[in-house]
Amino acid sequence: MIRRPIPRWLVVLLGILGVFSLLAVYGGLSYRQSLVNEKQKVIPGLQAFGDGVTRMTAPQGSEETPKPSMLVTDLRATYWRLFLGTGLGVVLSVVVGIAMGAYRWIAAPLAPIISFLAKIPPTAMLPIYFVLVGSDQTMFTTMVALGIFFTMAQSVYQSIVNDVKDEAIDKAYTLGASDPEIVYEVIWKQVLPPILDNIRLQIGPAMIFLLAAEMLVGAEGMGYRIRMESRVLNMSIVYIYLCILGFTGLIGDWCLLWLRKKLCPWYDR
Amino acid sequence: MHALEIRNLSHWYGTRRILNKVNLTIAPGQIVALVGPSGCGKSTLLRAILGTDPPSEGEVLAEGRLVTEPNRDVGIVYQNYSLYEFLSAEENVAFGLKLDKTSLISRFIALPAYLRKRREHLQMARDFLKKVGLEAAMGHYPAELSGGMRQRVAIAQAFILQPKIVLLDEPFGALDEATREDLQLMLLRFYQENLKAKQRGERPQYTIIIVTHELNEAIYVADRVIGLSRFHTEGSQGAMVVYDRPCPVFHPDDPKDLSKFVEQREELRSAVFDPNYVKHHSKYVSFWDELSNDALAVAAMNSR
Amino acid sequence: MTKKHWIFVCLFGAAFAGCEPSNKSTPNSTGSGTAGTSSAKPATFTLAWSEYPSWSVFGVADEIGLLNKEAGKLGELEKKWNVDIVLKGVDYDTCLQMYGSNTADAVCITNMDTLGPATDRASVAILPTSTSVGADACIAVGVNDLEGLKGKTTRGLERSVSQYAFERILIKKGLNPKDYPFSNMDPGAAASALQTGDSNVQSIMVWNPFVMQTLRDQPKSKKLFDSSEIPEEIIDMVVVGKDSLAKEGGKAFASCIVETFYAINQRMADPKTADKTLVAIGANFSSLGLEDMKQVVQQTRFYKSPEEALKLLSSEEFRTKTMPAVAEFCVEHKIVEKKPSIGFDSADSQVNFDTSFLQAATSGK
Ligand SMILES: Nc1ncnc2c1ncn2[C@@H]1O[C@H](COP(=O)(O)OP(=O)(O)O)[C@@H](O)[C@H]1O
Ligand SMILES: [Mg+2]
Numbered sequence: 001m002i003r004r005p006i007p008r009w010l011v012v013l014l015g016i017l018g019v020f021s022l023l024a025v026y027g028g029l030s031y032r033q034s035l036v037n038e039k040q041k042v043i044p045g046l047q048a049f050g051d052g053v054t055r056m057t058a059p060q061g062s063e064e065t066p067k068p069s070m071l072v073t074d075l076r077a078t079y080w081r082l083f084l085g086t087g088l089g090v091v092l093s094v095v096v097g098i099a100m101g102a103y104r105w106i107a108a109p110l111a112p113i114i115s116f117l118a119k120i121p122p123t124a125m126l127p128i129y130f131v132l133v134g135s136d137q138t139m140f141t142t143m144v145a146l147g148i149f150f151t152m153a154q155s156v157y158q159s160i161v162n163d164v165k166d167e168a169i170d171k172a173y174t175l176g177a178s179d180p181e182i183v184y185e186v187i188w189k190q191v192l193p194p195i196l197d198n199i200r201l202q203i204g205p206a207m208i209f210l211l212a213a214e215m216l217v218g219a220e221g222m223g224y225r226i227r228m229e230s231r232v233l234n235m236s237i238v239y240i241y242l243c244i245l246g247f248t249g250l251i252g253d254w255c256l257l258w259l260r261k262k263l264c265p266w267y268d269r
Numbered sequence: 270m271h272a273l274e275i276r277n278l279s280h281w282y283g284t285r286r287i288l289n290k291v292n293l294t295i296a297p298g299q300i301v302a303l304v305g306p307s308g309c310g311k312s313t314l315l316r317a318i319l320g321t322d323p324p325s326e327g328e329v330l331a332e333g334r335l336v337t338e339p340n341r342d343v344g345i346v347y348q349n350y351s352l353y354e355f356l357s358a359e360e361n362v363a364f365g366l367k368l369d370k371t372s373l374i375s376r377f378i379a380l381p382a383y384l385r386k387r388r389e390h391l392q393m394a395r396d397f398l399k400k401v402g403l404e405a406a407m408g409h410y411p412a413e414l415s416g417g418m419r420q421r422v423a424i425a426q427a428f429i430l431q432p433k434i435v436l437l438d439e440p441f442g443a444l445d446e447a448t449r450e451d452l453q454l455m456l457l458r459f460y461q462e463n464l465k466a467k468q469r470g471e472r473p474q475y476t477i478i479i480v481t482h483e484l485n486e487a488i489y490v491a492d493r494v495i496g497l498s499r500f501h502t503e504g505s506q507g508a509m510v511v512y513d514r515p516c517p518v519f520h521p522d523d524p525k526d527l528s529k530f531v532e533q534r535e536e537l538r539s540a541v542f543d544p545n546y547v548k549h550h551s552k553y554v555s556f557w558d559e560l561s562n563d564a565l566a567v568a569a570m571n572s573r
Numbered sequence: 574m575t576k577k578h579w580i581f582v583c584l585f586g587a588a589f590a591g592c593e594p595s596n597k598s599t600p601n602s603t604g605s606g607t608a609g610t611s612s613a614k615p616a617t618f619t620l621a622w623s624e625y626p627s628w629s630v631f632g633v634a635d636e637i638g639l640l641n642k643e644a645g646k647l648g649e650l651e652k653k654w655n656v657d658i659v660l661k662g663v664d665y666d667t668c669l670q671m672y673g674s675n676t677a678d679a680v681c682i683t684n685m686d687t688l689g690p691a692t693d694r695a696s697v698a699i700l701p702t703s704t705s706v707g708a709d710a711c712i713a714v715g716v717n718d719l720e721g722l723k724g725k726t727t728r729g730l731e732r733s734v735s736q737y738a739f740e741r742i743l744i745k746k747g748l749n750p751k752d753y754p755f756s757n758m759d760p761g762a763a764a765s766a767l768q769t770g771d772s773n774v775q776s777i778m779v780w781n782p783f784v785m786q787t788l789r790d791q792p793k794s795k796k797l798f799d800s801s802e803i804p805e806e807i808i809d810m811v812v813v814g815k816d817s818l819a820k821e822g823g824k825a826f827a828s829c830i831v832e833t834f835y836a837i838n839q840r841m842a843d844p845k846t847a848d849k850t851l852v853a854i855g856a857n858f859s860s861l862g863l864e865d866m867k868q869v870v871q872q873t874r875f876y877k878s879p880e881e882a883l884k885l886l887s888s889e890e891f892r893t894k895t896m897p898a899v900a901e902f903c904v905e906h907k908i909v910e911k912k913p914s915i916g917f918d919s920a921d922s923q924v925n926f927d928t929s930f931l932q933a934a935t936s937g938k
Contacts, residue, residue: 033675036675037694039694041693042673126762127762127765130762130765130769136773165350167347167350170321170339171345172364173321173338173340174341174344174345174427175341175364176340176369176370176430177368178373181373185368185373189356192355215759216759217757217763217766228732228757230666231666231669232669232690232909233670233673233690264355266355266356266357266410266412267355269410
């Protein structure tokens with residue numbers, strides 16, 4: 001029967017089983033590959049992972065001028081870019097989306113352009129961003145920001161169109177609201193949960209754009225490292241980095257869900 | 270001073286004329302029922318009064334002030350979209366106080382003062398909610414309230430600002446019969462408060478236009494019934510007020526004696542809803558004449 | 574929760590599907606290798622190549638029917654050697670990965686990049702195809718000489734021949750590479766940054782076609798130096814895994830590749846087919862026309878005959894200076910942890926320059 005409920009312990013058990021079978025499948029593949037070539041680094045075993053971790057976390061630079069390890073350098077670079085880029089993109093798209101939702105004369109010229117640009121994969125626009133914003137640090141930020149801006153501005157605008165009824169606005173006027181108050185007290189409060197959900201959904205794409213940009217022009221960062229290490233087939237490092245990225249996404253997800261519960265207790269009722 | 274005055278109001282959608290020279294004055298403290306065939310323009314008229322959809326011709330004055338856009342002089346309660354779902358019941362009621370009595374900037378830069386005011390507002394909101402019988406659910410969000418509770422909160426939300434007039438557009442349309450009667454009684458209690466205020470020589474607080482498709486409800490809760498219809502000699506030119514007469518005023522404790530309705534209901538039905546009964550539009554428009562005979566006041570007092 | 578579980582299951586499937594093909598080709602080729610004692614059923618070998626003048630030769634060979642890139646279909650020379658060669662035309666980085674993961678039996682690769690995979694997969698260099706004499710260049714805008722470049726960052730692909738050439742040439746000129754910062758950037762992206770006047774990119778170290786394009790499309794650009802200062806140090810070649818070479822038909826595979834390469838070289842020498850072949854080679858390489866391609870093949874000097882190739886591999890310079898220096902560089906830049914052993918016609922080396930196929934080709938004439 002579809003959707004037949006299953007007991008809690010079974011859910012947990014099956015979940016754990018899933019993870020273990022994933023590991024088992026990996027182990028099997030790794031073993032099979034080492035039959036082909038015992039020194040293979042493509043599907044590394046435990047030993048290779050150990051070496052990878054050692055290499056990643058070893059401090060760099062010389063005695064006099066020690067530099068942080070590969071991992072720390074990359075994490076710092078990537079997360080700072082991700083944070084700046086997503087932050088900028090979110091702020092911009094919320095401002096523009098709300099402005100469009102509030103004023104028809106803003107929506108009229110912008111909506112067609114934004115919905116068109118939202119359809120173009122941002123990674124395909126990379127070369128254009130190089131031309132427009134150069135290739136230094138600001139490029140990563142802009143890349144991520146613009147990458148999520150169009151889709152998110154459009155969905156913020158759509159949520160306002162769908163969720164904020166004319167009646168809600170008219171009524172606020174009858175309760176003595178000014179225009180800024182309508183924007184903040186009615187529109188913003190109403191669409192905050194979809195905005196938070198949107199940020200959650202945009203973390204993935206933001207990481208894609210950032211990693212793609214880093215692979216091309218980064219001199220540090222996770223995308224740079226993944227390209228460089230996979231070029232010389234140090235896959236253990238690549239896989240660890242991929243896991244870190246996966247967990248980043250998961251944690252970001254949880255944080256935003258938690259934030260939504262805190263800020264919008266009404267939303268889940 | 271009239272609570273509401275409508276002068277020669279006409280409205281077109283494209284080339285189609287919906288409303289034709291509607292004239293109407295409403296005194297403070299009246300509960301006016303607005304009835305009419307579906308699609309005759311009742312909501313259009315309400316939107317004109319509210320100011321969201323200004324009339325093509327003519328003007329609307331709320332206590333002498335021209336209405337050109339929605340403002341705090343005219344309140345509204347919708348049938349479906351009744352509350353802000355992101356605010357709890359008490360916050361919904363206090364919402365108007367917040368918007369009307371404090372400014373957005375002061376809420377941020379003068380936070381302590383605002384918080385003090387906010388406490389007062391919430392107390393006022395809770396007091397009002399008590400009056401409409403919603404003590405138990407004051408902290409609940411709209412999604413956790415039943416339809417009837419939501420409409421009570423919406424009515425409290427509209428009245429707490431003491432606007433000149435409040436428009437109710439089929440407010441009880443989606444409710445079951447029992448809930449509906451509870452809410453009707455609530456309006457009758459408001460009317461009693463109006464009468465007491467008048468006796469004290471104060472301005473009555475509750476002036477209402479209620480649109481309803483239930484003729485019994487119209488006669489039961491209102492002290493005056495207005496019929497809007499195209500069924501009159503100039504009907505092709507749009508709807509006009511074809512019926513405007515006082516109706517019996519009930520006390521909340523009186524039994525709802527349906528026999529008292531029968532005659533007026535039949536009169537209404539033919540005057541407003543019967544396409545074959547075409548007459549001059551002013552035939553049943555007699556409210557102010559009857560009022561000048563003091564009939565209404567007498568009727569109101571008698572009902573006690 | 575049930576839904577989540579399904580996601581796991583799907584991920585799983587995806588992991589399976591993703592890994593499967595990388596394993597397939599090896600057992601595949603082993604299988605056909607052991608079965609292929611009879612001449613009826615040729616063994617299958619995979620060559621991964623990327624677009625580069627002396628490697629696009631294999632793409633052209635497929636176009637004119639000397640080889641057939643598909644499995645199960647044989648071109649002229651494949652028939653002759655009774656071997657089924659599968660050509661995979663992919664990105665250079667992908668080539669490295671395919672070779673390193675045993676997905677390809679042979680790969681088109683530079684001498685420098687051979688060292689990395691060789692530490693895990695003993696490799697045999699069977700055929701040097703060309704050397705860079707100007708195909709890698711440092712180009713700058715607003716900087717006129719090396720004095721002016723001091724302290725300014727040059728962008729190019731790290732841990733690649735670009736960085737190698739950059740440092741080697743500076744050293745050769747008696748300069749200290751520490752004074753000339755080098756920072757990572759994809760060569761295509763670096764070239765377009767310089768062409769569009771990105772103020773952050775003043776100097777780039779890239780390879781062709783980016784060198785020619787940049788010099789052509791950015792009038793303000795100036796070539797500071799190029800790989801003609803280190804001729805025969807950057808060698809493009811074809812490398813076969815020692816394991817693959819040892820398989821049934823492995824030698825025929827190597828011989829077939831060598832013969833194909835020289836067959837196309839002959840067409841480039843023959844006035845009747847020269848231009849056509851050159852254009853065919855350039856077609857996928859870049860949007861360069863005949864005249865540009867003529868310049869390209871000068872900067873990417875082909876080893877047109879087995880004799881030329883043998884001359885390189887037997888030179889003392891290459892054996893005792895170039896390859897050790899390249900290995901040194903790789904260790905220094907953490908491209909490899911440990912130097913692989915490099916040998917010439919010595920089967921035990923991790924990187925073995927095997928001249929037997931070239932020698933066979935000379936006598937074969
Ligand atoms: N925005 C509009 N544009 C065009 N026609 C409208 C619009 N709103 C309402 N109408 C038409 O005007 C007439 C009156 O509508 P309405 O005032 O909603 O009637 P009701 O008396 O049922 O509330 C209807 O025939 C309706 O189709
Ligand atoms: Mg209506």
